Amino acid sequence: MPNTVASKRVHVAVGVIYNPQGEILIARRHDDAHQGGLWEFPGGKVETGETxxxxxxxxxxxxLGIVVHTASCTQLLEIRHDYTDKVVLLDVWKVLKFDGEALGKEGQPLKWVQPQALPEYDFxxxxxxxxxxxLKLAD
Known part of the structure; x- marks a missing residue:
């Protein structure tokens, strides 16, 4: 019998997006999504051949409808997390500059929060x- 955890690997690019006021954008996952109802940092799957x-x-x-200035992106950390149904590699990047106003184009609620307030949300x-x-960066 194949091990479903080993066969289901997902590489995800994650953005910790800062606005000029130093707030960070978080999005609430749809209730019917994996880990639904929890807050997350926006991003998505890395496709084959994509950086x-x-x-x-x-x-x-x-x-979100924003255009990221990729030169302003710096890697923050990489996280491998084993869920019961999949293994996720989160490639987390700070995004300091972008054009446009962030909107929940997929109907997801968005919120700009101070870094110190992040522990108040369920992730x-x-x-x-x-x-x-x-939080270590904010200290």
Missing amino acids: VCDALARELHEE PAANVAIVDAI
């Missing part, structure tokens, strides 16, 4: 390390 930066820029444009287990890394 992580290109995937992040594409996903943030599709989900998927894989995102806890992201919140911790952001």
Whole structure:
């Protein structure tokens, strides 16, 4: 019998998006999605042949309608997290510059929050390390 965890691997580009006021954008996952109802940092799957930066820029444009200045992106950390149904590699990048106004183009609620307020929100287990890394940067 194949191991479903080993066979289901997902590489995800994640954006920790800062506005000029130093707030970070979070999005609430749809209730019917994996880890539904929890808050997350926007992003999406890296497609074959795509760089992580290109995937992040594409996903943030599709989900939020913003155009990322990829030169302003810096890698924050990588996280591998094993869920019961999949293994996720989160490639997390800080996004400091973008054009446009972030909108929930897929109907997802969005919120700009101060870094210190992130622990007040419920995130998927894989995102806890992201919140911790952001809080260390904010100190």
